[in-house]
Amino acid sequence: MAASLTLPPLHVLIAAPRGFCAGVDRAIMIVERALEKFGPPVYVRHEIVHNRFVVDGLRARGAVFVDELDEVPDGRPVVFSAHGVPKLVPAHAQARGLDYLDATCPLVSKVHRQAERQVEAGRHILFIGHANHPEVIGTFGQVPEGTMTLIETEADAEAITTAPGQSLAFLTQTTLSVDDTASIVAILQRRFPDIAAPKGEDICYATSNRQAAAKEIAARAQAVLVIGAPNSSNSLRLVEVAERCGARARLIRSADDLDLEWLGDIATLGLTAGASAPEVLVRGVIDALGQRFAITEEEVRTSTEVISFKLPRGLEAA
Template sequence: MAAASSPVSDTRPPLTVLIAAPRGFCAGVDRAIMIVERALEKYGAPVYVRHEIVHNRFVVDALRAKGAVFVDELDECPDGRPVVFSAHGVPKLIPATAQERGLDYLDATCPLVSKVHRQAERQVAAGRHILFIGHKGHPEVIGTFGQVAEGSMTLIETEADAEAFTPQPGQALAFLTQTTLSVDDTAAIVATLERRFPDIIAPKGEDICYATSNRQSAAKVIAARADAVLVIGAPNSSNSLRLVEVAERLGTRARLIQTAAEIDFDWIGDIKMLGITAGASAPEILVRGVVEKLAERFIVTEEEVRTTTEDMAFKLPRGLEAV
C-alpha cells in the first residue's frame, strides 16, 4: 500500500494588494468606446477612427478586431464610410473638412473636453488672450488650440512658463487647462498666473476632469500605505503618467505598465504591500490580469481602497442610442 503524500507547503510570500477606487474607465472613455461599437453595429465594418479612440493599446486592438480602422489623418478615410473622432477632441477644421466631403462622422470628444472648447471660444470672443495650461503635442491641446484663431492662445507647461509670459500692453487674459493634468502642478501654475495677473479670468468650474482628480486622490491614499505602486495605463496617456508622479511625490516607488506581461518582479522585490491603480483609459480586465500574475509569485490579499464613488454617464450622439 502506497504511503499517503504529505501536503506541499506554499512557499509564496504574502502580499497585500491595495487596489485604488475609483480606477480605470471614466464616463468619457466609456462613451467613446461605445460610439465606435454602436457605429460598427449600425454601419457595419469598416468604421474609420481618426487617431486612437482612447490612449490604450488593449482597447484599440479590441476595436480593431471588431472592424475599426485607425488612421492618422482624415484623407486616409475613404468616401462612403463613417469616421469617428477620438475622445481627446479635434480642431474645428477636421469636422468641417469631413462635412465638405460628405462623410458621415461621429464626434466621440469627451463632453468635458468639449466644455473647454466652448470656453475657449467664449473667452476669445470676449477679446481675451488665453493662457492654456497643458502638455505640448497632446491631442487634447491640439484640439483645443484648433477651436480658435491662431495666436489667440499661448501654451503654459510649467511654473517657469507662467513666470516668463509677457502679455501685450493692455491685453486681457484668461486661462484654461487640459483635463488630464496633475491637480497639484496645475494649482501651482494657476497660483503663479493669478499672482502675476490679478485680473486674469479663471474657467467656470474646474477644467481638470472629475475622473482625473478622483484617480489622483485615490492614488495618493494607496501610495501613502504601499511600498510600491503599479499604474496600469499607456505611456502616451497623460492621466496615467500623472498617477505615477502622484505616487513618486509621496516617496513611493511607482511604475507604469500596460499589461501583466510587463510586471518586473525584481523591481517589486521583497515587499509586503503593493498599490495598484489604472488610468482612465485602462479596462478592468487589465487590472485583474495584473492581480492574477502577482498571485503566481505571492499569496495575494486584495483590499480595495475607495475614496469616492462615481456615477457620471454621458449621452451618446443622436442616432446611436437605439442601435
Template sequence: MNATFPSAPCGADSAFIQSDALAPLRVLIAAPRGFCAGVDRAIEIVERAIRLYGPPVYVRHEIVHNRFVVDGLRAKGAVFVEELDEVPDGAPVIFSAHGVPKSVPDAATARGLDWLDATCPLVSKVHRQAERQIEAGRHIIFIGHKGHPEVIGTFGQVPEGTMTLVETVEDVASLPFTQEDALGFLTQTTLSVDDTHAIIEALKERFPQIHAPRAEDICYATSNRQAAVKVIAPQTQLVLVIGAPNSSNSMRLVEVAERCGAQAHLVQRATDIEESWLEGVTTLGLTAGASAPEELVREVIARLSQWRQVTEEQVVTAQENMVFKLPRQLAG
C-alpha cells in the same frame, strides 16, 4: 477584502507547507480606477457605429490611449488612422475622445463623410469656454502638454494666435503679457491637480486681472484617481499604474505615487511586471488610468499571484456615477 491562500497536498506536514508557501503580498486597489464616463462613451460609440454601418468604420487617432482597447476594437472592424485624408470616400469616421480642431469635422462634412464625434463632453466644455473667452476679447493662457491631442484639438477651436500654451510654473515668467492685457486661462482635463494649481497661482500672481473658468477644467475622473493614489501610495512600497505611456492621466498617476514616497511603474499589460520589482515589497498599490479596462486589473492580480500570496483590499475614496449621452445618430 479577498484573501487567497496556497493549497497544500493532503497529508503534507507543516514543515513542507512552510517551505513551499508563497510570501504574502497585501495589494491595495484604488477605487475609483479605470474607465471613466468619457471613455465608456467613446468605446460604445465605436461599437455601435460598427453595428450600424458594418465594418470597416474609421477612427481618427486612437479612440482612447490604450493599446488593449484599440486592438479589441480593431478586431471588431475599426480602422485607426491619424489624418482624415486616410479615410476613403463614403466611409464613416469617428473622432477620438480627446477632441479635434474645428477644421476636421468641417473637412469631413465638405467631403460628404458620415462622421461621429466621440469627444469627451468635459473636453467639449473646455472648447466652448475657449470660444467664449475669445468672444469676450481675452487672450487665453492654456495649461497643458505640448503635442497632446487634447491640446491640439482645443487650440483648433479658436483663431490662430489667440491662445498661448504654458506647461510649467517657469513658463509663466516668460509670458509676453502685462497686467494691462485682457487674459483668461483654461487647462487640459488630464493634468496633475497639484502642478496645475501651482501654475494657476503663478498666473494669478503675475496677472491679477486674469479671468478664471467658472469651474475647474481638470475632469472629475482625473482628480478622483489622483486623490485615490494619494491615499494608498503612502501605505505602500510600490505602486503599479495600468496605462499607456501616451496617456496623460496615467502618467500623472505615476508622478503622484512617486511624490507620495512610493516607487511606481507604469505597465500596459501584466507581462510588463518583473518579479524583481517585488523585492522588499510587502504592500503594493494598484490603480488604472481612465482608459484602462478592469480586465487588465485582474490580469495584473493573476500575475502577482504567481509569485506571492495575494490579499486584495479595495480602498474606496469616491463614488462615480457620471454617464454621458451618446450622439443623436446612435441614441436609442
C-alpha cells in the same frame, strides 16, 4: 493548496476609482454602436482612447484607425477620438460628405466652448497643458491662431509676457496633475490679478478622483503599479502622484510588463489604472502576481463615480 502557503505574502491595495471614466466609456461605445449600425469597416481618426488593448479589441471587430481623414474612403463613417479635434477636421469631413461621429469627451468639449467664449470676449488665453497632446491640439484648433499661448511649467508661467492692457484668461487640459496645475495657476493669478478663471474646474472629475485614490494607496504602499499607456497623460500623472507620496512607482501596460525584480521584497503593493485602462487588465495583473505571491486584496475607495454621458443622436438604439 499547500503550495500556496509557501508563497511570500503580498497585500495589494487597489485604488477606487480606477480605470475607465464616463468619457472613455462613451467613446468606446460610440465605435461599437457605429460598427453595429453601419457594419465594418468604421474608421477612427487617431486612437479612440490611449490604450492598446482597447484599440486592438476594436480593430478586431472592424474599426480601422487612421492618422488623417485623407485615409478614409468616400462613403464610410469616421469617428473622432475622445481627446477632441480642431474645428478644421469636422469641416473637412463635411466638405467631403463623410458621415462622422464626434466621440470627444463632453468635459473636453466644455473646455472648447469656454475657449471660444473667452476669445469672443477679447481675452488672450493662457492654456495650461502638454505640448503635442491631442487634447491640446484640439483645443488650440477651436480658436483663431495667436489667441492662445501654451503654459507647460511654473517657469513658463513666470516668464510669459503679454501685451500691455491685454485682457487674459486661463484654461487647462483636463488630464493634468491637480497639484502641479494649482501651482501654475497660483503664479498666473499672482502675476495677473485680473486673469479670468474657468467656470468650474477644467481638470476633469475622473483625473482628480484617480489622483486622490493614488495618493491614498501610495501613502500605505512601498511600491505602486499604474496600468496605462505611455502616451496617456492621466496615467503618467498617476505615477508622478504616487512618487511624490514616497512610493516607488512604475507605469505598465499589462501583466506582460510585470518586473518582479523591480518589485523586490515588498509587503504592500498599490495598484491603480488610468482612465483609459479596462478592468480586465487590473485583474490580469493581480492574477499574474498570484502566481508568485500569496495575495490579499484590499480596495481603497476615496469616492464613488455615478456620471454617464449620452451617446450622439442616432446611436442610442443602434
